[in-house]
Amino acid sequence: MRFKPLIQFLVSLGLVALPSLALANQKSVSDHPLTVVGFGDSLMSGFELPMQDSFTAQLEQAMRAKGINVTIANAGVAGETTTDGLSRLDWSVPEGTDLVILEFGANDALRGISPELSEKNLAEIIEKLKQRNVQVIVAGMLAPPNMGDDYEARFNAIFPRLADKYDVPLYPFFMEGVATEKSLQLEDGMHPNAKGVARMVEGFMPVIEKTIAETSSAISQ
Numbered sequence: 001m002r003f004k005p006l007i008q009f010l011v012s013l014g015l016v017a018l019p020s021l022a023l024a025n026q027k028s029v030s031d032h033p034l035t036v037v038g039f040g041d042s043l044m045s046g047f048e049l050p051m052q053d054s055f056t057a058q059l060e061q062a063m064r065a066k067g068i069n070v071t072i073a074n075a076g077v078a079g080e081t082t083t084d085g086l087s088r089l090d091w092s093v094p095e096g097t098d099l100v101i102l103e104f105g106a107n108d109a110l111r112g113i114s115p116e117l118s119e120k121n122l123a124e125i126i127e128k129l130k131q132r133n134v135q136v137i138v139a140g141m142l143a144p145p146n147m148g149d150d151y152e153a154r155f156n157a158i159f160p161r162l163a164d165k166y167d168v169p170l171y172p173f174f175m176e177g178v179a180t181e182k183s184l185q186l187e188d189g190m191h192p193n194a195k196g197v198a199r200m201v202e203g204f205m206p207v208i209e210k211t212i213a214e215t216s217s218a219i220s221q
Contacts, residue, residue, distance in 0.1 A: 040103030044076030053194040082121035105141035115154040139174040
């Protein structure tokens with residue numbers, strides 16, 4: 001949590017010494033936007049949705065509505081696995097990025113890829129980003145029930161274990177509140193519609209706000 005652009009962002013807002021949730025209520029806009037990348041698969045890219053309805057676009061709009069000057073790039077690619085994500089990490093997350101929302105795993109589970117391989121790939125992604133002083137939020141995924149109890153247990157344990165190992169924030173299930181609600185899904189029953197994405201953003205907002213605010217608190221100590 002020592003990345004220079006984020007420090008400049010927080011200092012410019014005058015929030016370095018404020019309580020942890022102060023940033024969420026800050027209404028003034030900094031001249032130095034916080035640079036975020038949503039790095040993932042079709043759930044991040046906005047499968048079959050207009051660009052303005054994607055997760056990254058709706059999250060950026062929600063944060064800006066709270067006075068947080070942020071730009072959120074969409075680096076989601078439909079159909080990708082954790083292996084694909086690892087292979088394109090360097091060019092998908094440019095220099096100067098402050099924060100990455102890491103969202104992979106759904107396609108690994110659907111294809112029955114070894115959870116151990118998925119965890120290894122995600123761990124390497126996190127390590128590479130931390131080496132660059134880029135903060136990471138892990139967006140977790142759950143395995144489909146039809147994969148069986150053993151696979152489900154092994155897969156679902158990946159994300160909390162990685163968050164604990166690397167001391168990064170975890171949003172336990174990226175599709176929380178949407179996965180079982182057909183009215184919030186596309187006809188394929190797998191991807192969120194625009195209203196579903198709005199629900200996902202609503203659930204995710206406290207995590208990203210807390211991450212930014214806790215970083216400001218840590219810098220002040």
